Amino acid sequence: MKFLASTLAALVAIPAVTATPTSSWPWVNPPNGIGHAGKRGDNDLLHTLAVKAGKKYFGTATDNGELNNKDYTDILNNKKQFGQLTPSNGQKWMYIEPEQNVFNFTNGEVVGNLAKKNGQILRCHTxxxxxxxxxxxxxxxxxKETLSAVVVNHITKVLTHWKGxxxxxxxxxxxxxxxxxxxxTVFYNVLGEDYFELAFKTASQIDPKAKLYYNDYNLESRSNKTLAVxxxxxxxxxxxIRIDGVGAQAHLVVGSTPSREDQIQNLKDFVATGVEVAQTELDIRLELPxxxxxxxxxxxxYENTVAACVAVKGCVGTTIWDFYDPYSWVPDVFEGEGAATLYFEDFSKHPAYWGVVKALAAGGKRPHWPWPFTN
Known part of the structure; x- marks a missing residue:
């Protein structure tokens, strides 16, 4: 991600000012049978729909300080809703190795253990x-020699701990x-471009089964940055040197999101280099209120972005960068913006939730049913 307000050492998310839906707004809730005929059942659960669409997962990031909220965890722990979890912060260097060669995996274990308990895929970051x-x-x-040794040691210890x-x-x-x-960065300034080779080669040697990704923002449409990656x-x-995937973070802005067609082509361009792709940190912020x-x-x-992944065979899945507005990083970084996720503060769903359902249920194609729905 670009930046997280939750760099606080306590790893506690700061509640953000968010808006709640108004019952008079249309299309807050769709009719029964969205996406599939018959009873609703699991037909509006995101991971279930993603798997039916041929994807490996639909998931979310989460953080340790959020797990004391029962209303939140009731949604988070449903693997039919979120079949994959990413620790927002707990596996980052400042928490894992706060002092040289002094490792503490406690923060990072919390989300990992939760994913294991729930039977969810764990995507590790970073x-x-x-x-x-x-x-x-x-x-x-x-x-160059001393920093290379530090990088190798950090990657070796961390991947050994979470191997498999x-x-x-x-x-x-x-x-x-x-x-x-x-x-x-400190890595590029000292090691030059060799640090890419060093990091991926070391990771490949330590955990040969984990998919190894390069991850970045603004990789959603063709640009000098995407060409460089x-x-x-x-x-x-x-x-x-093994690299298995590219993560397009997809931190986007309402009204300025690349078209579905541009996103599809860009994902295909990455796949053509011989890697899989994923949308790794999706949120789409808007101007409040x-x-x-x-x-x-x-x-x-949201519909166009998720549909782009669904439409590309080599795109394995989508992860949203938390699903609940009060736990989003956006308001702390972008003044006057927020409501970037899929759930309002009262746990009712954004209309965007149903945009995601629509994309997944349609298998990446543009469906013919009327939209937005009205109650």
Whole structure:
């Protein structure tokens, strides 16, 4: 992700100012039988629909401090709704290795253990990122040799601990600028572009079964950045260094989301490099306050984005960056914006929820039934 307000050491999400739906708004709830004929049953549960559409999962990120909310966990723990979980913060470097070679896996275990208990896929996040680093890494007096050893040690210890438990790891996160140049970080400034090879090669050796991903934002449509990431994939593969996937974070803005067609083509372009793809951190923020107009557009944008993944064979699934507005990172970073998820503060569903259902139920195609629905 770009940035999380939950960099607080306590890992407790800060409740955000959100809006609740008004009962007079149309299409807050669809009629029975959405997507399939007959009884509703599981026909509006996202992971169930995703699997029927040929995807591996539909999932969500979550964080430790959110798990004391029973109304929230009643939804989170339903693997028919969310068949995959990502720890928002608990596996990041500042929590895992706060002091050099002193490892503490406690924070990261919470969501992992929950996923195991619920029978949900665990998607692990993240190994090498310029943000949420402990100061000893960010401000160290490094040589190429000493920092290389630190990176190898961190990846080795972390992947050894979770070996066999993670479907995928985001090995490197957000390493490119928008123009396709390398982001200046402690890793790039000391190691140069060799740190990509170092990280992926080490990860491949330690956990040969986990899918190894490069993950970034603004990878949803063709740009200099997407071309740079595709070039990275080809470079690693040419050197016989394993990279299995690219994660398009999909932190998007209502009304400015790339078209369905552009997103489909872009995902196909990544798949053509020989990797799978996933939407890894989806949310679509809007300008507050919410109203019928921006909620309707948000539903369209969510539908088009999820439908793009469904339409591309090599896109394995979609993860939303938490499903509940009060736990979203957006209002703490983007003043005046929010309501980026699928559930309002009172746990009623955004119209966008039904946009996602529509995309999954239609198998990525544009359905012919009327939309929006009215009660």
């Amino acid at each position: 190994l090498v990122w310029h943000s949420q680093l402990p100061s000893w890494v960010e401000n160290g007096n490094w040589t 438990k993670c479907y995928a790891w985001d090995v490197i996160n957000e390493a490119f600028n928008e123009d396709g140049t390398y982001r200046e 595709q070039a990275l994939v080809r470079r690693l593969k040419k050197q016989n 919410v109203n019928a107009t921006n909620l309707a557009q948000q539903s369209i944008d």
